[in-house]
Amino acid sequence: MINVIRTKDYEEASDKAFEVMKEYLRPGKVLGLATGSTPLGLYARMVKDHQENGTSYKEIRSFNLDEYVGLPITHPESYYAFMHHNLFDHIDIPEENTHVPSGLGEDLEAQARHYDEMIDACPVDIQLLGIGSDGHIAFNEPGTPFDSGTHVTDLAESTIRDNCRFFDNDITKVPTQAVTQGIGTIMKAKAILLIATGSNKAKAVKEMLEGPIDVSCPASILQKHENVTVIIDEDAAALLG
Ligand code: GLP
Secondary structure (H helix, E strand, O other), X not given: OEEEEEEOOHHHHHHHHHHHHHOOOOOOOEEEEOOOOOOHHHHHHHHHHHHHHXXXXXXXXXXXXXXXXXXXXXXXXXXXXXXXXXXXXXXOOOHHHEEOOOOOOOOHHHHHHHHHHHHHHOOOOEEEEOOOOOOOEOOEOOOOOOOOOOEEEEOOHHHHXXXXXXXXXXXHHOOOEEEXXXXXXXXXXXXXXXXXXXXXXXXXXXXXXXXXXOOOOHHHHHHHOOOEEEEEEOOOOOOOO
């Protein structure tokens, strides 16, 4: 079941997302974390809450959704660096409790299978998601099977264009492949929190919430999950009936 929360703008969406997330900021919880510009407001609120209220992450574990293939963790646009810069370095989560898939290695498919095994051994309590303008979740592009596990994938052209802004607006610098949790992996999370803001997401949001459940919109599978909260602002909700 999808519980839709409508907000005025990005700031209010981030406030609501923090209210949902706050319930999970307790010892023993496992957070599924996401990158992109969407969760930045939520991460800023988590950092502020840690600093002001002392909420501790010492006994919390995390699994990230995805990583670009070929970027070392020292690259500023790697998702590993993103997570450290925007969240991990400002809270007290132990490094060994955090997991971001690696985009480097001899056998990325074997590493992907190992990532799924780690998640199976440590089920995610709440998975945070953004959504791509083409309806992708993590880096599961349209056409990805709904039962997929963590795998290596080619990025859609629209995704490469969308992410160009993070790579000096130079399309040749954007990686063309990623390692991503599969849709099957994501669907195992006990609860899902998806945030979508801005008019660029309106079409994907409509297809996710009102369209048929079809691989052409990967996020549409969330209609089948039993505990999903979708937080959208006015712009992202603009096409809803
Ligand atoms: C990337 C990430 C997704 C994210 C999406 C939207 O492709 N792999 O996890 O949801 O972009 O990004 P943004 O939040 O910047 O719009």
